[in-house]
Amino acid sequence: MWERLFDHIMRGFVRVGRIDVQLADGTTRTYSGADGPSVSLRFHDPDLPRKLVLTTDMALGEGYMDGRLTIGDDDLRGFLTFLTVNVERSGHLWWRRSSQAARLARRRFDQWNPAHRARQNVAHHYDLSATLYDLFLDEDRQYSCAYFRQPEMSLEEAQAAKKAHIARKLLLEPGMRVFEIGCGWGGLALSLARDHGAEVLGVTLSTEQHAWATKRAEAEGLSDKVKFELRDYRDVTGQFDRIVSVGMFEHVGVPHYRTYFDTVRDRLTEDGVALIHTIGRAAPPGTTSPWITKYIFPGGYVPALSEMSHAFEAAGLFQTDIEVWRLHYAETLRHWLERFEAKSDAALMLYDERFVRMWRYYLAASEMAFRHGRQCVFQVQLARDKQAVPLTRDYMA
Template identity: 35%
Template sequence: MLDKTIYKQIFKSSFNAPIDVEFWDGEKVSYGDGDAIATIILHEIIPIKDIMAHASLTFGEAYMDGKIEIQGDLQKLVSTIYSSQESFLNGSKFAKLIPKQSHSEKTSKADVQSHYDIGNDFYEMWLDPTMTYSCAYFADEKDSLEDAQWNKVRHILNKLHPQSGETLLDIGCGWGTLIFTAAKEYNLEATGVTLSQQQYDFVSEKIKAEGLEDRVHVYLKDYRELEQTYDHVTSVGMFEHVGKENLQEYFMQVSNRLVDNGTALIHGITGQHDGAGVDAWINKYIFPGGYIPNIAENINHIMHTGSLQVDDIEPLRRHYQRTLEMWTQNFHKVDEEVISAYGERFYRMWDLYLQACAASFESGNIDVVQYLLTKGPSGTKLPMTRSYIYHADVAHGVQ
C-alpha cells in the first residue's frame, strides 16, 4: 500500500498533460483533465528506493524489461515529464549525482566503441543514405532527412568561409560525410579522426573506392594525439563524449590544431540551463562517459584557451527534435529486423532513447548549438556580416 501511495504522489506531480495509469493490481487512475495522451501500465511493483536513487535509470530499465508498457505518444509523455518542475526527472527530491567519469584515452576509446561499433549494419537500417548521425539542418519544412543532413554539412562548411586548397580537420568524423564533402565540393584537403573501428574501416574503404587518397585522410586515434595544424577545424557531436573534466583540454586541442586566424565550427548538444549534464540511464546504456555541458561552461572553456574567440552562436533545438522524430520513424519501419538481429530488449532500449531525446529537445531541456570560433582576433578572416553564410548556403543548395 505504501508503494502505491508514493507512486500516486510521483505521478500526480510529474506530468503537465493528462495521463492514465494502470497499476499492477488492475487499479486505473487518471491524472489531469481531458483525454489522456498516453497510458502507463505498471506490470509489477518497482521499488521506490530504486526510483529515489536513479529515477531515469530505474524507469528506463523497467521499460526495456517490459515491466512498464506505454500506450500512446511516448515522446509527448516524456516531454511533459521534462516540462514539469516537480517531476521525478527534474525535482531535486528525486535527483542524485552520479560519480565522476574516467576519460583517459583508453576509456574514451572503449566508450566510443561501445556505441558506434554496434555495427555499421545497424545504423544503415535507419539513418539516411549519408550515414550522418547528428542533428540535421532543415532549411525548408519539406526537406527530407537526407536533404537536411546535406544542408547541415554545407551550412557548417560555409560558416568556416573556406578557400580552395586549404586544410580541414574533423574531430570525431563519423562515417565521413563532412570530410568527403569538404574535399569534393570545396576543394579542401580534409582529415578525419575517430576512435570507432567500424567508422574508420568504412571511411578508409570509401577513400580508396573514390580515389581520394591525396585529398581525404582518416586516422584511428584519439584527438589528443594529433600534432599537425589546419586552416579549419570542425567537430560535430563530439564534445558530449569527452567528459566534464576534459572539456577544457578539448577546447585547448581545438585551438592547438588551428593555424593563427584559423576558423572552427563546434557543433554539439548543450544545456540552456543549469543542472546535471548526465542522465544515469543514457550513461549506462547509450553513451558511457557522456556529459552535456551548458552554454556557460563551453563559453568559459573557450575563453580560458586564451586564443579562441566566439564569432557566432546558433541554436538548433527544433532541428534536432525533427531529426530524432525522423530517425524514430525510420527505426519503427525496421522494428522486426532490429528485434531479429539484436533482441526485443535492445529494440526497446533504442526506441526509448530516440523518443526520449526528441522529447528532451521538444521541452527545451537540452539544445544543440553551433559555435563559430576563430583563433586570434574575432572575425579577422571572416566577412563583416553573417550574410556570407547565407549567400554560400544558397550557392550550395541550402535553401
C-alpha cells in the first residue's frame, strides 16, 4: 500500500527533471517531467516509502544521515536542486497542503522562545565544538550571509564587505554607543569599535561564543570599547545610538516579534538607527522544516516581510530602508559547503559519520533554498524619527 501511495505522490510531484528510485527490493521506478536535472536514489530500508509519505522532510534528512537512502554518485547538491525546483512547483498538491496545515497549527508552540528555552535552543547549535566552525567559516567566524559586491570575491572579502555595508547603513560616528543583539563570535562588534570608534555592547546566549568573543576583545586591546555579555537581549537596559542584529532574528519566534521590536524602540535614542539583518522568505508566512527544527535550529523560523513589518509598525518604528539580498546567501553557503567537504575528515574526528552527513545535508539544503527556492535576506533599517537618516541612499555607496 505504501509503495503504491509513494508512487502516486511522486507522479504528481515531479514536474521538472528526472529521478530514478531503486527500492529496497531492487525494483526501479522512474519519474520525469520537463527538461531539468537528472538524479537517482537508492532505498536501503523497505519502510522508507511509508516514512516519506507520512513525514517527508524528516524521512529524507534522517534517511540520508543514517545511510538508509543513498544518492547516485553521492550528488547531494544535484538531488537537492531537483527536489527544491519541484517543491516550488508542487504547492497545489493535496498532500503538500495538508502537511503544511498541520505544521501551521503547531507553529506558535514550536516558536515559543522565552529566555530559558532560547538559551537551550542556542546551546544546541552554537555551543558545538569551536573547531567545527573553523572548518568552514572565514577567519573572522562570520556565521551569516556574506556580501559579494563582485562575483569573484573570496569568502573573506565578501564577509568584510558585509560588515562594511552594515557600518555604512548605521552611519557611525566615533563615540557612538552600539547595542548588538546576538553578537556571535564578536567579529562585527570588534570591527565597529576598531574601524569606526564605536563603543559596543554585544549580547549572546551562547557560552562558547561569549568566551571566544571576550578573548578576542582582550587580545586586540579593545576591552575598553567592546563589552560582551552572556545575557538575553530583553534584559538589557539603557539607550543606544545604534542597534544592530545580524542573523539573530531567525531565532526570535513569531510570538515574540512585538517584544523584540518594542525592545529595539525602547533601547534606541530619539535620533537612533537600527539595522536588522535576517534570513527571510519571499513568500507568505510559513513553517520551519521539522528536520531543521530537530537537528539544526530548534525554535528557529524564517520570517516573511509581512510578519516583520506588522511587528515593527506596531512598535512605532519607521522603516527608513529595506534591502533584499537574493543570491548572496546561496554563494556564501556554496563556499561553506566546499570548505566543509574539503575538511570532512577533520569533522569526522570531532564527531562521527552521521554528524558529518547531517551537516553536509544542512549546508547543501540551505544553499538550494536560496538558489532555487524562496529564501533571501532582508536588511531592514529602522528609526524612531524618519529624519534620522539622509533622504537618499548615497551614504551607502
